[in-house]
Amino acid sequence: MASRLELPAIQIDSGMDRSLNRLAPFFQSLATANQSALLLDFDGTLAPMRVDPSKVRPWAGVVRLLQEIQESGRTRLSIITGRSANEVVLQLGMRDAPEIWGLHGAERLSVDGSWVREELPASDQSLLEAARLRVRIALPDARVEEKRNGVVVHWRGKPVRFIQSIQSRALNALLPFTNTNGVRLLQFDGGIELRIGCDKGDAVRMILAEIPSTAPVAYLGDDVTDEDAFQALNGRGLTVLVRRNWRPSVAQAWLRPPAELREFLTAWLRAAKSVYNS
Structure with missing residues (x-):
């Protein structure tokens, strides 16, 4: 033993x-x-x-x-x-x-x-491309990460006085896309992510x-x-x-x-x- x-x-x-x-x-x-x-x-x-x-x-x-x-x-x-x-x-x-x-x-x-x-269907890919475009326009001052199955807005490291503004604009930009089944909007430590598919x-x-x-x-x-x-x-x-x-x-x-x-x-x-x- x-x-x-x-x-x-x-x-x-x-x-x-x-x-x-x-x-x-x-x-x-x-x-x-x-x-x-x-x-x-x-x-x-x-x-x-x-x-x-x-x-x-x-x-x-x-x-x-x-x-x-x-x-x-x-x-x-x-x-x-x-x-x-x-x-x-x-x-x-x-x-x-x-x-x-x-x-x-x-x-x-x-x-x-x-x-x-x-592999995402064409409809999901089109939704993500629209979401990415919306985020680029709404958040030119934030770090935006474009993934194959999602789009992420990061605010880690930003001054506290800017985080609330970035968070609010990110939510306004991404929430409309969550009306589609299988689309999730997840806030994490330092950002928010719109994602389709696997978790x-x-x-x-x-x-x-x-x-x-x-x-x-x-x-x-x-x-x-x-x-x-x-x-x-x-x-x-x-x-x-x-x-x-x-x-x-x-x-x-x-x-x-x-x-x-x-x-x-x-x-x-x-x-x-x-x-x-x-």
Whole structure:
């Protein structure tokens, strides 16, 4: 029997109807499982937020832990992000890139390099093009990100006196497009996004369909866009909010990065390397 697992210092907020006792059985099951899955958001979870997204890099020590977890051979490692999959490959900087679900699950870059994506019908593409044009006209002073399945207005790093104006104009520009089925308007930490198609919950459900029903699974995320993933996994696996400051969430536990995130990954690695005999 391997030595006793050292568990991370998970924080539980009084608003979460959960117990620390949940984690010991989870890591024990991980130590005895042949297969498991660790699902992770990127920005804000594995890496600190930056005004310039091109400068985002993972917290110190995280890449090494992820690499070792992947090399253990017992964990399916998946990044589920709002960014494009290819962009995250470069910024994550792992020696062997894991599976990456980009654009909230609309893209899937597998470890073998194969790539698939969700195709939007012509009507949705036309709606997005109209939304992009509306935003360019209404918000010439904001950073606007045009994705294949959405349009994003960012105000992170803007002076406080400008944020309310940008937010108001963004809502006025984008709300009219939400009358169409399948179109969602989501405000996140530092911006707002009009998106069509997949969300992170869809990516989680597709992964769950591909792994044994008994495999331990966890999802770690920070922002409101991760709530879809938490909801998809609750009742089946462990969901963890990763933020320095707590916010209301359906997640079961709360970690403060980077130290507690590293502790969690270290505990996962220790369990993945353990060999328990029944």
